[in-house]
Amino acid sequence: MAKGVNKAILLGNVGKDPEIRSTASGTIVASFTLATSDRTKDQTGNWVDQTEWHNLVAFKRTAEIVRDYVKKGSKIYVEGKIQTRSWDDKTSGEKKYRTEILVNELSLLSGRGEGESGGGGYQRSGGSSGYDQRGSQAPADDYANSAEITDDDIPF
Secondary structure (H helix, E strand, O other), rough: OOOOOOOOOEEEEOOOOEEEOOOOOOEEEEEEEEEEEEEOOOOOOEEEEEEEEEEEEEEHHHHHHHHHHHOOOOOOEEEEEEEEEEOOOOOOOOOOEEEEEEEEEEOOOOOOOOOOOOOOOOOOOOEEEOOOOOOOHHHHHHHHHOOOOHHHHOOO
């Protein structure tokens, strides 16, 4: 059977402060919402913004980064995979569903102290957490963090 692709790429603003919790085994989990917007023309030709809300979940080191740096209004770039969970509601007995993005990569685009105000200030480009969902550090980041690189290290 051929391998499928399940990848979500989102750029948007966090809807409310992340909810942080730990599993019974001590794994940190961060849950939060992300708003993405699209602009389209309506039937009369006027531009209308349409906002889509996404449920995001991060684990381990990525969840720690979310806990420490992400708040309501933060602009972030996220890569992850789409997953739908189901469970039986304890009170009604109904089957419930929730579609979430499991975060694999996270880049913080808002500067420090930015959030609800957004815009301006320091921008962190390419600021991935450097960790995948399982908590292992990415090899490229291992090398980059291993030593300071100076102009003398460049061969040309």
